Amino acid sequence: xxxxxxxxxxxxxxxxxxxxxxxxxxxxxxxxxxxxxxxxxxxxxxxxxxxxxxxxxxxxxxxxxxxxxxxxxxxxxxxxxxxxxxxxxxxxxxxxxxxxxxxxxxxxxxxxx
Amino acid sequence: xxxxxxxxxxxxxxxxxxxxxxxxxxxxxxxxxxxxxxxxxxxxxxxxxxxxxxxxxxxxxxxxxxxxxxxxxxxxxxxxxxxxxxxxxxxxxxxxxxxxxxxxxxxxxxxxx
Numbered sequence: 001x002x003x004x005x006x007x008x009x010x011x012x013x014x015x016x017x018x019x020x021x022x023x024x025x026x027x028x029x030x031x032x033x034x035x036x037x038x039x040x041x042x043x044x045x046x047x048x049x050x051x052x053x054x055x056x057x058x059x060x061x062x063x064x065x066x067x068x069x070x071x072x073x074x075x076x077x078x079x080x081x082x083x084x085x086x087x088x089x090x091x092x093x094x095x096x097x098x099x100x101x102x103x104x105x106x107x108x109x110x111x112x113x
Numbered sequence: 114x115x116x117x118x119x120x121x122x123x124x125x126x127x128x129x130x131x132x133x134x135x136x137x138x139x140x141x142x143x144x145x146x147x148x149x150x151x152x153x154x155x156x157x158x159x160x161x162x163x164x165x166x167x168x169x170x171x172x173x174x175x176x177x178x179x180x181x182x183x184x185x186x187x188x189x190x191x192x193x194x195x196x197x198x199x200x201x202x203x204x205x206x207x208x209x210x211x212x213x214x215x216x217x218x219x220x221x222x223x224x225x226x
Binding site for chain 1 (some may be wrong): 144146156169170191207208215220
């Protein structure tokens, strides 16, 4: 498949373990924070979002934590599966009358079977 | 399959040329977003249209322009192409102008020789 980026940080986990992917964001005025998953040769896929006035949000097998004090966002994936192998991007959005989205650099998650 | 379609899938052209990338949003979505993904710059937001009107602008070069037509499809025009414009160009759509959940198309890979 096509390579999204050649020099991304990589996280390697064993199948069944929990994964934690971290992200630092830049703008205190961001309204929402979002995690996207991008598999090789595909466009980004929305995973979960969290509003700026929340600290934690849970989805199916995923949890997003937001620490506004240190401008840190994390994505926790429970019971990681081989299908979770992909590049994960955090993004922050600014409501400017439209929605301007700023993406982080991405982390490559590799799940070992 | 996100429901967002982009054509062409691949495009190879020469420096100085002009190309048009096309995007059809998901049925019922009124907002269209354009992104550029390159190895050195990552995923960059270019521009958003909502129901035919420009709503948000990112790091879009003056050589680039976009529009959204009455049937809601969108086109991204890239002119005076340079080698550095080689990248993946993604279109995304959402229901409203401020919807966090964006659905990405498969992308157009542009190669400028």
